[in-house]
Amino acid sequence: MGWSFCSHGFKDFGLSRTCIAPLERMKLEYIVRGEQRNLLGLIQRIATTEGIRGFWKGNLVNILRTAPFKSINFYAYDTYRGQLLKLSGNEETTNFERFLAGAAAGVTASLLCLPLDTVRTVMVAPGGEALGGVVGAFRHMIQTEGFFSLYKGLVPSLVSMAPAGAVFYGVYDILKSTYLHTPEGKERLQHMKQEGEELNAFDKLELGPMRTLLYGAIAGACSEAATYPFEVVRRHLQMQSHAKKLSTVATCVKIIEHGGVPALYAGLIPSLLQVLPSAAISYFVYEFMKVVMKVESAQ
Structure with a gap:
């Protein structure tokens, strides 16, 4: 696919993040500042x-982090999935290969983009206003x-991104593959093959616009x-000073001690909404x- 795809995707991902930025801000308020108000109050x-x-x-x-993160993630997923397909020699990617490629893609993107995510968390945390912006x-x-x-x-980020990437890509690909193997899906693919170049770009989407959006939303929510x-x-670890740094497990225990198990899901509703x-x-x-x-897709 090449990095040209990444550059095209950068603007579009930036636009989508700007549109949902208020929900992201509210999610961080619940996690970073321990906000207790309901959504309307916040x-x-x-x-x-x-x-x-x-x-x-x-x-x-967030745009500087998310746009390259998403672009690298999608590019890495297609690359890993294509390589796994070549290694297996199968005609179609198995569910295990989809989950494996998704996990590897998530880890790759996290390693490259975590510094910007850390900086954003510090900026939103109490006292972050005095730091003078990103630089x-x-x-x-x-x-x-x-x-x-x-x-x-880094540890919880990598631990979470492996299953997150696996679920994100795996669920979408399973939904897509299942649909394309139904009579309706086969008929759509046959129609696309017959019409060829006469179709516009939207009609060339294998799932069609609405189903693509729906399956993407389902995959994102599950992940x-x-x-x-x-x-x-991870957010709590990013806020810790070097002198008071706790391990991942100790941080998790501290969160539960202060707010119970529900504290591990603080901000989940605005997070899902965004x-x-x-x-x-x-x-x-x-x-x-x-x-x-x-671009030809690996199946």
Whole structure:
């Protein structure tokens, strides 16, 4: 597919993240600041204290993180899945290979993009306003805690991204494969083959626009719900100073001691609300750009 796909996807992922930035901000308020208000109360508090712009706080660094993260993730997944298909010699990718490729893609993207995620968490945390934006936060962390402080939460990030990537790609591909093997799906593929170049880009989507969006949303929701506690632990690790640093397990225990098991799911509702459109749009852009760039998919 090449990195040209990544550059095309960057703008589209940036647009989708900007649209759902308020939900991402609220999720971080629940995790990072331990917010106890309900959603309406939290919305009122942010609007009153920070104005409308407050809902997009940290959005720039989130775009700088998420756009390449998504692009690298999709590119890595197609690459790994294609290689596994070649190694197995099968005509179609197995479910195990889909999950394995998804897990590897998630780990790859996390390793490359975690520093920006750490910086964003620090910026949103109490006192982050005084750091002077993205560059100031980078400089502060490196000067006070060293370069590797940018990789706080690496272990839970990798532990969560493997199953998250596996579920995200695996669920979507299973749903897609199941549909394409139904009479309706086979008929659609036959129609696409017969019409060929006469079809527009939207009609060339194997699942069609609506089903692509729906399956993408389902895959995103399943992935988020399955691995959300790791996200909470990772955010707490990113906020710790070097002097008070706890291990991953100790951090998890501390969270449960303070808020019980439900604390591991703090902010899950706004997270799911932002994941549904984000995952749907991401998969739609992914499939659409493959059509536009005439990229052959591994089955």
